[in-house]
Amino acid sequence: MTVDAFDLSPEPVERTRRAHQAALKLGSTKGVDRSRAVLAMAQAMAASFDDILEANTLDLEASREMAVPDLILDWLKLTPKRLEMAVDILQRLGELSDPLRRVRHADYQLDDSQSYTQLMPLGVIAFIYEAFPELGAIAAGLCIKTGNSLILRGGTEASNSNAAIADALVSAVTEVGLPLGCLQLITPEEGSSIRDIVTQDQCLNLVIPYGRSNLIQQVVRHSTAPVLKSAMGNCYLYWSPNGSLEMVRWLIIDSHQSEPDPVNAIEKVLIHRQALPSSLLTLWNSLKEKGFEIKGDAELVESFPQLQLAKEQEWGNAYLTKTIAFKLVDSLEAAIAWINQYSSGHADCIVTESYQESRQFALGVNSASSYINASPRFSRNPSRGDAVFLGMSNQKGHRRGLISLESLTTVKHIVQGNGRF
DSSP: OOOOOOOOOSHHHHHHHHHHHHHHHHTTSOHHHHHHHHHHHHHHHHHTHHHHHHHHHHHHHHHHHTTOOHHHHHHHOOOHHHHHHHHHHHHHHHHSOOOSSOEEEOSOOOTTEEEEEEEEEOOEEEEEESSOHHHHHHHHHHHHHTTOEEEEEOOGGGHHHHHHHHHHHHHHHHHHTOOTTSEEEOOGGGTOOHHHHHTOTTTOOEEEEESSHHHHHHHHHHOSSOBOOOOOSOEEEEEOTTSOHHHHHHHHHHHTOSSSOOTTOEEEEEEETTOOHHHHHHHHHHHHHTTOEEEEOHHHHHHOTTSEEOOGGGGGSOOOSSEEEEEEESSHHHHHHHHHHHSOSSOEEEEOSOHHHHHHHHHHSOSSOEEESSOOOOOSSOSSSSOOOOEEEOOSSSOOEEEOTGGGEEEEEEEEEOSOO
16 A cells, blocks of 8 residues: 555545534434345345456456565455455344444432443544455444444555445445445545545544554554554564473464464564473474474574574564564563563463463553463454454554454443432
């Protein structure tokens, strides 16, 4: 995605106003109608399957001619499996219960009245994404289900794919009778920059960027509306002296299995100094057989010259490839301090047989989620539970952790008096 063009255009002003007016109507629609719209979106995507894949082929051909990086090509390439997953997620979203109007007890209570809270839509959400055409459909399903209008802004590399998907989605919500303007795609070819969109805070209630860190940081710097940052990669694992070698191996490999974006992939491993050299060599050889590139800190490279040196700046940055960097630490406390300084802060792990160590790690690591002897592998459509996820957020602001239906809602406090005064 080209994110260096931030010249102003009047078009997004009208688009966000239209989305705002649609959101006012959409927020008061019945849950059954919103669910019906999401199910119609799933059917429209399935019916447009071949057209979407054909559009994606055009994007891939153009991107290869423009020498787009292989990472982006992987994100861009729609396989039938990826497209079917998006359709399945929309189908599942349509079948879930209505996330809005859920009444909860309120801590704040007044005399002679009853207070309660309800989940309500945010209003207008902008999804700024790089490649990943199917994510536009998933974001649309989440937003329509929660009564929010959505503005999609994809990258130039996925223009044809995004347009084909948006055409199917818009036709579906229109046929169901949802307000016009509740779902819109703004293409880079229209001349509107990202800055044009994210500065419309009078009508825009939330911006969700998804892609590489440079895109996310530019959106954060320029947005005048709240931003829900997503995170990808640079997750850490601490291997305790009493932790299982086989478990460490399995967690690393499994965390990289979510394709095409292994959000919670373990890319850095901190090893206690007591680890046996033979165990390290066994682990590294096993990972190499699985196609991983192995790096190490200066101390490890000195002892094992076959390792590639991990440079200082690499510890705080995501590789987004099958690359693992290993580092020696003196203690669990040192590991926690290092993770808090360099991890992306959304998912970090520990392998240990000590309950005390596991509790110290879970409470001490400043991350959105901590995994104890468990794979952090990310799934948008997990088989257990009643939730669908767009991504992971590492911030402490609007929402933190898994981005779900509830992440796209807000709370309204309602006080019901009994007529006395």
